[in-house]
Amino acid sequence: MNQEPAVADAATTESATLRYFNASDAFDDQVQALKRDGAMVVNDLIDARTVDRVLQELQPHFDAIGRQFEDDFNGYATRRLASVLAYSMHAAALIEQPLVLKIMDALLLPHCINYRIGSSTGIQILPGEKAQVLHQDDDIYPVRIPGIDWQVSVMFALNDFTVENGATRVALGSHDSGYTKGCDGETLQAVMSRGSALFYLGAAWHGGGANRSDASRTGVITTYSLGWLRQEVNQYLTVPRERAAQFSRTVQNLLGYRGHGRYLGRFAEDPDGFWLNKH
Numbered sequence: 544m545n546q547e548p549a550v551a552d553a554a555t556t557e558s559a560t561l562r563y564f565n566a567s568d569a570f571d572d573q574v575q576a577l578k579r580d581g582a583m584v585v586n587d588l589i590d591a592r593t594v595d596r597v598l599q600e601l602q603p604h605f606d607a608i609g610r611q612f613e614d615d616f617n618g619y620a621t622r623r624l625a626s627v628l629a630y631s632m633h634a635a636a637l638i639e640q641p642l643v644l645k646i647m648d649a650l651l652l653p654h655c656i657n658y659r660i661g662s663s664t665g666i667q668i669l670p671g672e673k674a675q676v677l678h679q680d681d682d683i684y685p686v687r688i689p690g691i692d693w694q695v696s697v698m699f700a701l702n703d704f705t706v707e708n709g710a711t712r713v714a715l716g717s718h719d720s721g722y723t724k725g726c727d728g729e730t731l732q733a734v735m736s737r738g739s740a741l742f743y744l745g746a747a748w749h750g751g752g753a754n755r756s757d758a759s760r761t762g763v764i765t766t767y768s769l770g771w772l773r774q775e776v777n778q779y780l781t782v783p784r785e786r787a788a789q790f791s792r793t794v795q796n797l798l799g800y801r802g803h804g805r806y807l808g809r810f811a812e813d814p815d816g817f818w819l820n821k822h
């Protein structure tokens with residue numbers, strides 16, 4: 544990944560303000576802010592009960608295996624789960640949340656027949672963690688075409704995200720800075736309440752914040768990517784097929800159990816119809 548050294552956080556930047564919406568606000572305004580600024584927040588998108596359940600399901604796995612991805616990029620005081628659907632049935636409610644999908648429809652469907660999740664990662668930043676290096680999620684893809692977003696990410700807050708506990712840092716407008724130019728480092732933090740969601744474009748420079756509080760900060764980042772791209776995480780191997788069969792058809796499609804048009808991803812045999820060759 545292209546990485547820039549982290550710089551000081553700011554609640555606001557001189558040039559830009561992170562926009563916060565309620566789900567009931569004008570849809571076009573939400574999409575416009577996301578496209579223009581590269582990021583925006585929707586308040587209180589996920590109800591408290593669902594958030595509780597997802598946390599309850601994920602926490603034992605954070606504790607048991609959350610350290611497996613520790614490295615200079617992910618940090619050494621951050622627990623991670625590579626594919627939350629493998630550990631939490633209720634996480635499906637985040638991933639297929641209707642407004643999230645409506646926003647993905649608006650951004651991604653102009654460029655593909657259907658889209659899928661690239662990754663869906665549980666991230667728990669523990670007290671004492673340093674700020675993560677700024678990076679772009681979509682630089683896993685080696686080319687960029689102006690005007691086309693390869694993917695859009697959503698960070699669902701499972702507890703309140705604050706300046707102190709490491710709310711995600713975003714450089715507004717940085718998605719337009721060009722593939723190799725990098726980020727000028729001016730960031731603000733997406734402070735948001737539990738159940739809210741930060742949306743950001745795949746090209747937007749961002750990173751986890753430093754946790755200077757005495758409690759953990761937990762969220763789930765799901766990336767939604769164009770259906771003709773290879774998924775970042777191999778969902779067929781990380782979410783066992785028997786488990787995938789328990790989710791809604793929408794989540795199965797998002798996991799990738801669906802061809803892209805008639806030919807891409809064909810599985811002609813399709814003995815039980817689990818794979819949809821139709822679009």
Ligand SMILES: O=C(O)CCC(=O)C(=O)O
Pocket residue numbers: 617666675698709710711712749750751752
């Ligand atoms: O934890 C966060 O706030 C952001 C993490 C992130 O961007 C990443 O690991 O790719």
